[in-house]
Structures are given as structure tokens and as C-alpha cells.
Amino acid sequence: MTDIRYEAPETLDAAVGLLAGESGRAQVLAGGTDVLVQIHTDRVNPDLIVDIKKIAELRAITNNDGAWSFGASVTGKELMDNADFNAAWPGVMDGVRLIGSVQVRGRASVGGNLCNASPAADSVPPMIAARAIATVVGPNGTREVPVEDIATGPGQTSLDKGEFVVSFQLPKRAPNSGDAYLRFTPRTEMDIAVVGCAVNLTLDDSGACTNARVSLGAVAARALVVDDAAKALIGTKVDDVAMDALAAAASAACSPIDDKRGTIEYRTEVAGVLAQRAAAIALERAKS
């Protein structure tokens, strides 16, 4: 252990100043459920830890006439305890609820899940499917970044030195919309996705799909937006033909790793199956 310093600033400006001004390696800390393990196993060796969760903007959950936003260090538990948010974005919560254990969700945040940049992060595909936008602050001010553009590969993000995610904005939902996230794991709890799939869709009054977005996790170096899978649903009544096209498009988008938890062939097949099952749940939620 070297001479590590810890700071817990209470304003965005102070945090940016600390991160941008650090000559050594600065590490952002939110819930810490990934970062602490990385520090203690010497995978990261920061000179400065900047704890961002005492900043008010990082902790707020707001509903502005149906357009939700929440701070990047809001914990999984805090989101789970917010009944209105659960009702508005059940698919996002499908993902949040699968992060770690009760203990881990007491600390872990969606911002941390995103910026840790694991391709298998469970909250990321449903946030992408939801068209969530991340507000990023840094030395050059703030910028708005679609969630799918934050992670660039395993452990890698597009954030520059001194930048961090402040909050997420979710668009106001059209009537008859529903979202869902499913993952495949060998165990039901405390496991890492072999494949994850989120579907977010909107129906018109006749039950035809007018808008859809599909995101896959754990089948590429980062979570994917699968436009062809969304196109397979749009304009249909999400019938068997559309479901077959959806599965084919989802499988076609996969370029997974081959490891003990799932072969390339297996992950590719399961991506199609999960896309169909997630779409069926999203459809049910859109109708209810």
C-alpha cells in the first residue's frame, strides 16, 4: 500500500478539481463494490480516491412530469425502494435487482455498474434500451452522452481525465410502453450474466409495435444496441413471425467470448431465446 489519499467533496466543481488536478492516478468512488475489490487485489493502484456520493446531484431521484432522472451514485436499494420508479421502468429494475446481493445493492449504483465497464453489467442493457442519457461533468463543463457510448470495452470508458457521470435522464414514456431485462446465469442469484437482453417497446391502440429498442449484454466487448432486432418488432403485432426475426437478429449481432461459463455457440443461441422472452414480458407490460 502506498500513500493513498481519500477525499469526499460535496460539490461537482470540487470533485472535478480534485480529479483533474491529480498528477498521479485518481479513482472515482461511488458505491465501491467493484472499486474496493480492485484496490485490494492491486488491479487498480490509485494515488487519490475521490468519493462522489456526498454530492447532492449524485443522490437525487426526480420525476419531472413522467421524465425520470436519478443520480449516478443512487444505490440499487434506493431505486428498489422507489415504487413509482419501479412502476415506470420495470425493465430497468429487472436489471438493477440482479446486481449482486442485498448487501451489494445497499451500496452499488447504476453509475458504478456502467463505469466499471463490465460487458456483463446487468443494469446497462435496460438503461440502453430505455434510451437513457448520462450527464457527464468534467474540466470542460458538462456534456450529454447516450449510455451506450460510455463503455468502450472491458474496463474501458470514453470518459476523459477528470470526468465522471453525474446523473441519468430517462425520456418520458409514451402510453402503452413496456420494458424488460432477462439474463441467463447458471445460478439464479450472485452470478454474472452469460447473456443479458433488454427490450423496450411501445404499442399503438391496435396493439402494433410503433417503437422498439433492443440491447444485448455479455455477447461483445460492451453492451450492444441491436437496431435490426428492433426493426424486427416495429410495425408488427409482435407475433411469432416477428419473434423469429427478432431472435435471428439478436443472435446475428453477437460476437461473444468463449469461456467456461458459455461457449460462443451457446451464447449466440441464448441471445435469441432471451430476446424473445424479454420481448414477451415487455409486450405484456405494455398492454397492462
Added chain:
Amino acid sequence: MVKQHVTTTVNGDAVELLCDPTQTLLDILRDELDMKGTKEGCGTGDCGACSVTMDGVLVCSCLVLGVEANGASVETIEGMAEGEELHPLQQKFIDHIALQCGICTPGLLVASKALLEENPDPTESEIRYWLAGNLCRCTGYHKIIEAVQDAAAEMRGN
């Protein structure tokens, strides 16, 4: 190493100490405060042996820095019994023989107490999902689930 001044409350008692920024709350409890009831299993948040509550929220103390506990109220297994009188969960774990080696037991008790505070009448399935982050390699869990159900019933006054 630049040590930082931390003021916290542990089981209702005010505690002041100097903390190295990389020490976890678990390190602080065991090594600085000599409270060995909270166990270290994996050190990576997978096993739940180090479960405590911080401001009422169940956490793995190995995944919290000591400096993050500044200003917080921490509850550990040492605060569970009232003097000589065991908490109903502690008594039921004994009655049901819901432990063998005992390393996981403090974490399971703290986690179960947090469950019953949020949900006084959990189903078996709810108990199993809640305790998924607490590993026990001896019992096979069945006796633990029975003990939690029995304690819950007693605490509800049944």
C-alpha cells in the same frame, strides 16, 4: 500514510479513530476496535460473513472503507443481544441448530435481522433470495431458513 480522523457510532457508542484510507470498515471493526464478531470470509463481497448495517442498510463491511463510515451509525453482531438476553433470531439459530462451524453465523444473523425489519412475515422464497449473499458451506441452509421463519413468527407474536 496520511491517516484520517473518523467519527462514527458503533452499536450506539460514539467511536473516534484515525483511519488509513485503504482500511475497510471490516478492518476497523476487527483490528482497531477489537470487535471480532464480524467475520472476514472472501473480502470481495461474495460471502456475506462480514455483514453489518450502516445507517440501517445491510452492507458487506469489506466493501466499505472505514473513512466512508464517518458520521454513520454502524450496527454489528455485538449489538444484537440485549445484555444477556439473546435476540429471537440468535435463540432460534441455537434451537434449530442452524450452524455448524459458525463462521457465517454472525453475517446470517445480521442479514436476517435486516430482513425481518423490512418484512416481518417473509415467505421461504423471500428468505432464500434475501440471504443469497450469505454463504454457508456447512448446513445446506435448510435449518437456517427454518430458524428465520420461526424467529419471525415469534417476533410477530404468533
